[in-house]
Amino acid sequence: MELIDKILKIAPNATVLDYGQRIVELAPKDFRAVAEALRSDKVAPMDYLRDIVGMDWGETLGALYYLESSKDYSQVTLKTATADRENPLLPTVCDLWKTAEIKEREVYDFYGIRFLNHPDMRRLFLREDWVGYPLRKDYDMNSNPLDLESDVNADTTEEVFLNPDGTVAEKENTVFGKDEFVVNIGPQHPSTHGVLRMRTSLDGEMVRKVDPVLGYIHRGVEKMSESLTYPQTLAMTDRLDYLSAHQSRHALCMCIEKAAGIEITERANYIRTIMDELQRIDSHLLFYSCLVMDMGGLTPFFYGFREREMILDIFEETTGGRLIQNYNVIGGVQADIHPTFQQKVKEFIKHLRAVIKDYHDIFTGNVIATTRLKGVGVLTRDQVVSLGATGGTGRASGWANDVRKHHPYALYDKVDFKEVLYNEGDCFARYMVRMDEIMESCHIIEQLIDNIPEGDYKVKTKPIIKLPEGVYSASVEASRGEFCVFIESHGDKSPYRLHYRSTGLPLVHTMDTACRGQKFADLIAIGATLDFVLPDVDR
């Protein structure tokens, strides 16, 4: 492979592993050079860092870096590790990919790996006085008794850097200065869409800096999954991004099926695709409602909820659940569709196409709405790629990142749909992307709903599923971006490591870039159009 040759030219010591998927293993000192070369490649720069997956392999601590090019969508996985468990250090890549700023903090939080030259090495999800690193395999579960004292966030952070002579030194960086007017937004706030807390430095009405404080709903889903069997891990996915419940679970099922070599039936694929798209409409309707409510227009809020209720009714009939459906299972879906499912979906789409005009009449054309959204929170294409802000946010800035289009799964290569792209990158573009995607999703469902083939909705699987050793991943286009599942299996009935690429984490991280220099009221509008869901960010 051409790409591998390129890497081998820079780092001759690199080893290419075929371990579930192709992984290039690099020594920490080579890693940085390879990353730089891949990032600045002329033809197809690897400019999109999908995720950093921290790992504890027993003797070594390290991370997997999943890279993708926004030009030709080629992917590569790098691995680097250090044997020093006492004081693990790896080079940072946060100057190459901005999203690494927050993802490296996550790795530090869970594995204690400190990244050299990363300016902000604070804990991300856990308390600042947390003892130990919970996702390490030798972590003592009793080391953190329940602490009822309130956790005070420090205004400083430390940075580890390398002196020119090769020695490691530390210095202190300031997050917020003493004379800054810092307003605390959240964790209980009407418009942070969950328990997000943003420390916001204001200059009058102007936003200077946003520092998201995460972890208020951190449940340790990844750690928990390590002691669950594969079918049990499914229960967690619906509780991540509850507005992408189907799609998240779809991703995990796909990943396990891929690894275990399970072929699902055509009927199950149809049902999954239709459900994914219904879920997307559901999520975008909620997006509309919440956006208008955040902008102070309370009436359109009810429009969105009125139609969303109809989708939930459809879900309820077939799956038994409204918000959390638990519908996809390994090998297919839980139950066959309800006899009236097809008819109800068709009626709903007809109804939605008729009422969507009201949505635009009351909000899209409103002069206050347009002046508040247009030109606000502009993100350029380079910024969104570097920030890894996938989904509607990326597509509003002209980054064609739809997984359904570029790495098709389920039936997306068989249906005709348009990838909605806007180039403005402002709040209005982000809003329009979602509104247009509702129509595209309707279009997809219409193509499938009458053609659901007969057959089994689920194939028989073994009672105990064991995945062969290796690293597996699968990604889907969830309602608000690319959702990936990464599994490392050591051949047991539960995963050695299960990591989810949160769609919301890069979006929360985007807040700072998008809000700087904007008005305080814009911060709310920007937050609403970025459309993050907190249980998915915190996991």
Added chain:
Amino acid sequence: MNQSFLDYYNIAPLLATIHEAMCSVMPEWLAMTLEGIVVGVIIIVMYALLAIVLIYMERKVCAAFQCRIGPNRVGGKGGLLQVFADVLKILTKEIIKLKKADRLLYNLAPYLVILASIITFSCLPWHNGAQILHMNIGIFFVLAASSIGILGILLAGWSSNSKYTLIGAVRSGAMIISYELSIGITVLTMVVMSGTMDIHGIVMSQENGWNIFKGHIPAIAAFIVYLIAGNAEANRGPFDLAEAEQELTAGYHTEYSGMHFGFFYLAEYLNLFITSGIATTLFLGGWMPFHIAGLDGFNAVMDYIPGIVWFLGKTFFVVFLLMWIRWTFPRLRIDQVLTLEWKYLMPLSLVILVVMTVCKIYGLVF
């Protein structure tokens, strides 16, 4: 012109009779004091009752706009007792004390707001002969008294010692002071047209037709400008950024509880009513029935309807207009609010004033 029924409903003679009867049994100062107390009680009761009516109306109107039913459980079919239950609840709530607040100002602020609101409220021309404050600079007094309210808002925001309330109060201050200009100028427009600042005089001058018809184009323009500015003055959507709940949780009254919060809440609703009441007085003839000059028969029929019905009817119509706006539009941003006022509304209202003056001089108004 046939004025029999206008005179019939005039309660000024009745009040004069009562006054005389009281003076015959007690010294005049005592009579005046007793009358003052009675009138004060009446105002406060009406204030509270109207607040309840307005809150109920807002809930029902907003429910209708939002495809909902609104209150429908407490007190029969229409949920008529819902607001009473809410008021009762808020009365029994504890008024919390803040540790780091400026105690005096913190407790004073809600009273300032409600005081300004009640004083303005008592200037409204309810009915023929029923105006409570009758002076030759009436409308000027209304503007002056209503400005006290902003002092309460600023004090509330500052004395709570919280960042949210401070931002809310400063926003509110900037906004209300700006929009008072437009209100002042549009009111001046109508004063030019009526030739008097006395509220009773303004109403009486509309005997032959309401100002909005008599003053045609400049009056209609002034009416629209007044409604926009008045909406901002009442701190209501789309100008409710002082208490923008999505950003500032509740703006300047975030830290208040119980009846102290209730005062802000009441004042907000009553300011809506007062804004509409002043609009009715200036543009829609106050308590004056709908008259068309020349059609005496028609005018006589209109006169059968008492003035208070006209006044409340017209005022609630304007209230409905403002609610319609509130439940349709999203909120503006602070810089857009100020741009709207300083770049568009204020120059526009100045132009309207000039046009109205010219029209008046050359007799182009009816």
